[in-house]
Amino acid sequence: LVNCQYSMATFSTSERKRRPRGDRKSQEMTMHLQQTFNAAILTSLHPRSQIDIFVEVLQSDGGNYCASVNAATLAVIDAGIPMKDYVCACSASYLGDSPIVDINYLEESSGSPEITVAVLPKSEQIVFLEMNGRLHEDNLSKVVDMAVKGCKDVYGVLDRTVREHVSQVGSSLET
């Protein structure tokens, strides 16, 4: 069983947020995170146990879901819980006449369509896909491809960091 909680600090957004958690957006985000990690974590190896994933957003400038998924992936790896693969998330949009990757808060609130994708990088399987706004279907595949490529780039960074950390810990254990 995977239990998630998504919470935002009151000073995280430029407009002060009154309730850190419990409002509808946070609950929706919690459900999305739960759905994503249920697909990736091998829960069958931990029967009759609950895995808690608590996400706290300290500062927000767009891409909250993506940053939460990437951070939670690293946390689960740090905890030693087996997963099918890293889960990397990235957002993309279509502004003017070109697709753009990793949109910030200004771009999110400008009314342009937004696609958020979470993938398992090695097998390129999409675990979570969400789209807001209006997007012409001709542009859909371009934008999704852009987001998936963004995810693979994120995977490169996460993988490199994990390997560095493990080699550091390993070498300090030997001495």
Next chain:
Amino acid sequence: MAEVDLSDAEKIFIKHGVQDNCREDGRGCEDYRHIELETGLLSNTTGSARVRLANTDILAGVKAELGTPSPDKPNKGRLEFFVDCSANATPVFEGRGGEELAAEIGNILTRTYDCPSCFDLEALCIIPEEQCWILYVDVLLLECGGNLFDVASIAVKAALYNTKIPKVTVSRDEGLVELEISDDPYDVQRVEVQSAPCIVTVCKIGHSHVVDASLKEEACCLARLTMGVTERRTVTGVRKEGSGSLDPASLEDMMQTGKRVGELLNKSLMDSLLEEERQGSKKKPVGFLK
């Protein structure tokens, strides 16, 4: 608070150690653990600070907003505290679990800062009865390692020191008042925190008392005295918590210790804040990567 289970033998061990002025980790009764402090971490806020005392980790952020002053204090700004216990600290804080503790810390902070001589609210007033600055101070508990009240007050004081409120120019035009907020990041008004109080928690263990109790020591203590002390040894608020009772003589002792320790704590905090500011851009921000 995150509770730790101790056996009776362990409790007796700690009590005897405290009586001989030697605590579990070798400190004296009036020594604080190693404190790490960093300000100016969050760019979205007007001021921010993160304090780490052994395992306790607290992040404080200040946001300044324009608003109307309260009707009974028309020429003073407002200071509003909000404390949030993150579920990252202990799973007990999930959902609404940490609300009681958060309310307690928030109330104590409000009461300690309510003293007129320690925090100048009139400097936050722009137009009496109409417009003033409201400073929303938000405290986020990231990890619990004992002594939450002290660390929260240190974080609040550091965040207020770091706060840079933009200057406002008032122009009156035929009865209509216009406020112009300066966009210049260097045209700012600093908050005066020299005489702001710091909270010192004195815990009674056995027959003596300790300052800055760790989780295990908190589990042994029956009564706690939480006091707000300024750098001039003025006490702005005292509260006794816990189920044990204190006789007046030990109460007097604990308050003297609290005043002594509070004065030192305030002084070293101001010294480190000034030192950090002096280093300015030469300092490498550590942030959350350590």
